[in-house]
Amino acid sequence: MNKTALIGKTHDELKELFAELGMPAFTAKQITEWVYKKRVFSIDQMTNISVKNRTKLNQSFEVGRLLPVQFQESVDGTKKYLFKTTDGQFIESVYIPEDDRNTLCVSSQIGCKMNCKFCMTGKMGFVAQLSATEILNQIMSIDEAYQLTNIVFMGMGEPLDNLLPMLKVLEILTADYGYAWSPRRITVSTIGLIPGLKILLEKSDCHLAISLHSPFTEERLGLMPIEKAYPLTDVLKEIRKHDFSKQRRVSFEYIMFDGLNDSMRHAVELVKMLKGISSRVNLIRFHQIPDVDLKTSKPEKMLFFRDYLTSNGITTTIRKSRGEDILAACGMLSTNEKNKEKTV
16 A cells, blocks of 8 residues: 655645544644654654554555665765655756855756756656655755755756645745745746746745746747747746845846857847846856757856846856766756666
8 A cells, every 4th residue: 555655744734634543633743843853764763652643654654755766976076866756767856065055956847848958857858747755855865964055946847837746845844843944045946937936926935046048039939948838028027026125036047058149139138138127147057968959158258248247237147067077967957767777
């Protein structure tokens, strides 16, 4: 019998489940303490719950912790973790240590429907949604789990295409019964699924990152098919309805492609497009992926682009490339582990 995982359940969900089992209401608080604060692996470790109730819980529930099956470490200290899901699929997440922070880049789907030209995950196609259990498990089960200072949902998949599990994860990460993290330590990235974006902005105070990559419609459409359904101009209209001038931040991700989106014309249009939005732009070097005829911009072009945007009032940084030697850099997450298993 498949058991229900406790990881990924909110406090309210647990209260409802345990009420059905005839357990006291405070059992939910005990369980969240063991699962999210103490991060146990089994129900039998929950020593302040009676043996009778532990036996009852073990019949239908499990904690849901799954350790990564392997990892790779880059020369720069970045670590890419491979997790096997309960249905035998694989996902990757990336730990990025820096001087002042330790960030985990988390996956939200197996594969992706969006098929962005520059992204390895998109080349996989869509395989499955991750449950809240599988998303949270990445955060809880890496070696550096207790050292994390920041979470970015920029791994495999489009987070807002898996909205309900994502909202549960964000609640658990920020709720007192869960991780009790400030939402300012969490960034959700999206290519601009407007229905999900509206809900996220209403229900969460986490930082937001928008994949932009070109200010011109036809160019962006050539890179990102989503431009047809949800044009960037409409995404920006939604962004302008919210206040990002205080603690909450919106950033725009801009991968720079040689000869495609790195000209003065692009810089000028980007300044016009983002005028009046309190934001920052992250310029990202493109990392070559198979069968894609794009190349990264030259360093001097990236420096010029950064300086032009900054001089026109848009805070702009060139993101440091991490983990490229282990295929852990931006846009490179993918996995062929399932195919490997078939050939063994």
